[in-house]
Amino acid sequence: MSPHPMFSEDMLEIVDSFVVETQEILENLDQDLVLLESQPDDMELINRIFRSVHTIKGTSGFLSFDQMSTLAHRFEDVLNKMRKGQLTFQPWMMDTLLEAYDQMKTLLQQVIDRNIQDIPLDALLSRLTAIAEGQKLQGPEPTEPTSERQSAPEEPTPKRKKRGRKKRRSAPSSSQPAESTPVQESPETHSKTADGYLSRGHRLGKVIDSTIRVDVERLDNLMNLVGELVLGRNRLAQIVNNLKSEASRQELADTTAQIDFITSELQSAVMKTRMVQIGRIFNKFPRLVRDLSREFQKEIDLILEGEETELDKSVIEEISDPLVHLIRNSVDHGIESPDERETLGKPRKGMIRLAAGHEGNHIIIEVEDDGRGIDPEKIKRKAIEKGIISADDAKELSDAEVYNLIFMPGFSTAQKVTNVSGRGVGMDVVKTNITKLNGMITVKSQVGVGTTFILKLPLTLAIIQGLLVQVAQEVFAVPLSSVIEVVRTSREEVHTIHGEEVIRLREKILPLVHIRNIYSVSGNAQPERFYTVVVGIANRVFGLVVDDLLGQKEIVIKPLGAYLKNTPGIAGSTILGDGRVIMILDIGEMLKLIQKHQKGALRIARTDFNA
Numbered sequence: 001m002s003p004h005p006m007f008s009e010d011m012l013e014i015v016d017s018f019v020v021e022t023q024e025i026l027e028n029l030d031q032d033l034v035l036l037e038s039q040p041d042d043m044e045l046i047n048r049i050f051r052s053v054h055t056i057k058g059t060s061g062f063l064s065f066d067q068m069s070t071l072a073h074r075f076e077d078v079l080n081k082m083r084k085g086q087l088t089f090q091p092w093m094m095d096t097l098l099e100a101y102d103q104m105k106t107l108l109q110q111v112i113d114r115n116i117q118d119i120p121l122d123a124l125l126s127r128l129t130a131i132a133e134g135q136k137l138q139g140p141e142p143t144e145p146t147s148e149r150q151s152a153p154e155e156p157t158p159k160r161k162k163r164g165r166k167k168r169r170s171a172p173s174s175s176q177p178a179e180s181t182p183v184q185e186s187p188e189t190h191s192k193t194a195d196g197y198l199s200r201g202h203r204l205g206k207v208i209d210s211t212i213r214v215d216v217e218r219l220d221n222l223m224n225l226v227g228e229l230v231l232g233r234n235r236l237a238q239i240v241n242n243l244k245s246e247a248s249r250q251e252l253a254d255t256t257a258q259i260d261f262i263t264s265e266l267q268s269a270v271m272k273t274r275m276v277q278i279g280r281i282f283n284k285f286p287r288l289v290r291d292l293s294r295e296f297q298k299e300i301d302l303i304l305e306g307e308e309t310e311l312d313k314s315v316i317e318e319i320s321d322p323l324v325h326l327i328r329n330s331v332d333h334g335i336e337s338p339d340e341r342e343t344l345g346k347p348r349k350g351m352i353r354l355a356a357g358h359e360g361n362h363i364i365i366e367v368e369d370d371g372r373g374i375d376p377e378k379i380k381r382k383a384i385e386k387g388i389i390s391a392d393d394a395k396e397l398s399d400a401e402v403y404n405l406i407f408m409p410g411f412s413t414a415q416k417v418t419n420v421s422g423r424g425v426g427m428d429v430v431k432t433n434i435t436k437l438n439g440m441i442t443v444k445s446q447v448g449v450g451t452t453f454i455l456k457l458p459l460t461l462a463i464i465q466g467l468l469v470q471v472a473q474e475v476f477a478v479p480l481s482s483v484i485e486v487v488r489t490s491r492e493e494v495h496t497i498h499g500e501e502v503i504r505l506r507e508k509i510l511p512l513v514h515i516r517n518i519y520s521v522s523g524n525a526q527p528e529r530f531y532t533v534v535v536g537i538a539n540r541v542f543g544l545v546v547d548d549l550l551g552q553k554e555i556v557i558k559p560l561g562a563y564l565k566n567t568p569g570i571a572g573s574t575i576l577g578d579g580r581v582i583m584i585l586d587i588g589e590m591l592k593l594i595q596k597h598q599k600g601a602l603r604i605a606r607t608d609f610n611a
Contacts, residue, residue, distance in 0.1 A: 003114075004065075004116045005064065006064060011063075014063070015111065018059055018063055018111070019111055019112055021055075022059065022060075025052045025055060026056075026101070026104065027284070029049065029101060030101065030283065030284060030287050031283045031286050031287070032048060032052070033049065033094070034286040034287050036089060036094070036097075037091060037094055037290075040088075040089040043083065046079065046082050046089075049079055054072075056068065056072045057069055057072035057076055065107065065116070067107055067119065067121060068104060068108070068111075070121070070125070071103060071107070074100075074125050074128040075104075077128070077132040078097070078131050078132045092136070092137065093137075096124070096128060096131060096137065098287070099124055100128060103119070103121065106119065107119070219270075219273055222270055222273075223270055223274070223463075227556035228556075229263050229266065229267075230263060230267060230554065231574075231575050233260055233263045234577035235577050235578075236252075236255075236256050236577075237577055238576075238578050239252070240252050240253050240256050271312070271460060271463070274312050274314070275310040275312060275313070276312075276316050277307060277309065278306070278309045278310070278316060278356045278363070278365075279304075279307030279308060280316065281316060281319065281323065282307050282354055282356070283304075283307070284320075285323070285354060288324065288327060288328075289327065289331060292327075292328060297338075298335055298336075298338065298350065299338050299350065300349065300350045300351070300352055301349050301351045302353075303351060303352070303353045303354070305353065306355050306357045311457070311459050311460070314460070314461050315363075315437060315458065315459070315461060318436060319365070319437070321429060322433045322434060323367065325429055325430050326367040326430060326453050329427065330352050330367060330369040330371065333372075334352075334372065334373075334450070334451055335352070335370075335371040335372075336371055336372055346370070350369065350371055351369065351370045352367070352368070352369045353366065353367075353368040354366070354368075355368070358459075359456075361458065361459055361465060361480075362456050362457060362459065362481060363456075363457050363459055364455070364456055365454070365455040365457070366452055366455075367453045367455075368450065368452040368453075369452075370449070370450040371450055372448060373445045373447040373450055374402075374403055374443070374445040374447070374451055375447050376397075376399045376402040380405075382411065383405045383408070386411065388408050389405070400442075400443070403443035403445060404443070406427050406443075407427045407428060407430065407431040407441075407538065410428070431538045434455060434457070435538040435588035435591070437457050437458065437461070438457075438458055438479050438481050438587060438588060439455060439457040439458065440456045440536045441453060441454065441455050441538050441539050442454045442539065443539075458481040463555070464479050464555060464557065465480035465552060466480055466552070466553055466555040467479075467480050467483055467486075467533065467551075468550035468551055468576075468582075469531070469544070469547075469549055469550065470546065470547050470548040470550055471521050471547050472522065472524045472547065473521075474519075474521050474523070475576070475582045476546075477553075477555055477574060477582055477583070477585065478533055478535065478544065478587070479585070480552060482535045482536060482537055482587040483533060483534070483535055484535065484541065486531055486533050486534065486549065487505065487531070487534060487543070488529065488532075489503055489529070489530055489532045489545075494512065497509065501514075503532060503543065505534070510532070510534065510541065510543045511542045511543065511594070513544055513590065514526075518569065518590070526545070526547065530547055531545075531546050531548065531549055532544070532545060532546075533546055535587050537587045537591055538588070538591075540591055542591070542594065544585075555584065556574055556575075557572040557584060558573045558574055559572055560572055560573055568589055569585060569589045569590040569593055570583050570584065571586035571589070572584045
């Protein structure tokens with residue numbers, strides 16, 4: 001097959017623009033189609049969907065992507081009849097409309113891959129034509145969805161902290177399971193330029209004029225320059241401290257303060273250019289919940305909060321998979337069947353809440369459900385059965401520690417393997433990805449009431465706040481996002497359990513890790529009194545033993561050279577104000593080192609000191 005004419009060198013820029021624009025349209029179209037099931041009389045919504053499909057039809061036709069244009073044209077015919085009042089939306093139509101949407105994404109992926117091939121669309125096109133002509137298709141009719149939960153409280157409990165506006169998405173149940181459609185990832189971009197799908201009341205007007213597309217490579221280059229400026233500022237501040245003359249010191253201090261202010265403002269401005277609203281990820285989940293609900297014949301209300309919360313693009317690209325697994329877990333393991341919920345005195349429709357908000361230099365994401373909760377005894381039995389812990393160890397675990405067992409590789413309580421769960425890999429993926437981001441995850445659950453997963457992530461991975469620590473003559477930086485607290489410790493407080501050193505911290509055991517031993521730091525012996533930096537990563541906590549604390553500093557992460565880039569436990573390097581190059585610790589990688597070399601560390605971290 002000869003290459004498509006649009007893939008010639010002089011047309012590639014136009015094709016790339018088409019891809020970016022169409023991906024943005026499809027992101028919005030996904031949630032709008034799901035919303036149509038619960039708001040079939042919303043003419044503004046129908047018009048918005050129509051304009052989205054119309055835009056895809058026009059641009060794909062112009063670029064001679066014929067199958068996409070033909071499919072969009074038949075899709076548009078159905079929507080055009082709806083917007084004119086000549087056709088009333090019925091729930092049974094949605095399977096065909098979503099199939100058309102999925103096929104448009106498949107055809108767009110062909111354009112991205114530069115590999116255009118015909119796919120079988122005749123049956124789908126015929127169904128779209130039949131719908132447009134008012135014919136009812138054969139097949140099971142889904143239950144009419146409701147737009148609100150009828151029996152559950154409409155407002156969150158008073159103690160729940162509101163993080164932003166809410167959106168409800170209803171996932172209809174079905175008498176027969178439907179094929180689950182996996183969430184597909186799309187590149188994140190800042191701008192939206194097609195006026196067809198932006199007319200959403202509060203997003204009219206200035207949005208289009210005030211946004212531009214910027215190549216991420218250019219932003220990265222700008223970020224590197226800002227990083228160099230931050231290092232220069234730190235160097236200048238160091239020089240000020242070393243000056244002897246009071247007059248010259250004051251003059252230089254004033255200049256330093258001015259540069260410090262300008263650098264901070266520039267840094268903030270550059271960081272904002274990389275910020276993306278988390279709604280770009282959240283908006284994929286109404287469709288996922290809808291499909292999973294139909295597959296498991298459950299009724300679920302998805303509530304989205306804080307979609308306007310912003311975080312760095314590099315972080316947002318890594319959190320999609322963990323959230324997919326957590327949502328699937330809530331649908332499969334958390335929410336009960338409608339009949340079971342009714343027997344328990346709960347409303348037939350379950351609730352999953354996905355919320356985001358800022359907390360200092362972190363973003364907090366919560367995935368909450370009002371399902372059956374996590375039974376600690378069931379988790380213990382399964383962990384013992386799989387050989388993850390012993391029966392004796394299981395007796396010593398608190399509920400919070402039991403919940404952490406679900407993140408162990410290979411752990412699953414599913415009775416059977418499905419395409420959603422049962423293979424024991426989902427929650428392990430969650431922990432791995434959160435660890436990679438230097439984040440933390442905690443679990444709160446109550447049997448019969450529900451479960452909440454709380455993710456705490458840094459806003460950005462480029463310039464971070466670091467705690468500088470000294471070991472002998474060496475200085476290391478610990479990402480402040482991983483630091484829970486610092487404890488002054490003496491040798492008398494150190495105990496040995498299972499061959500490993502630990503301390504008691506508020507009646508819990510904290511395993512100790514000696515940076516001096518891991519990196520073979522030579523020099524002074526460890527002092528009698530030292531500092532324990534308590535760090536947490538994903539769902540684990542341990543203590544780093546250091547000689548002294550040098551303070552908190554904003555640090556720019558510099559990649560290591562080829563010779564050092566594979567050094568375990570090191571995330572990168574940075575340059576201090578006095579010109580010294582120091583290493584930045586990778587807490588997630590250090591945890592792997594601990595688990596590899598300290599056989600008792602897992603048991604220690606989960607043992608009550610007084611047990």
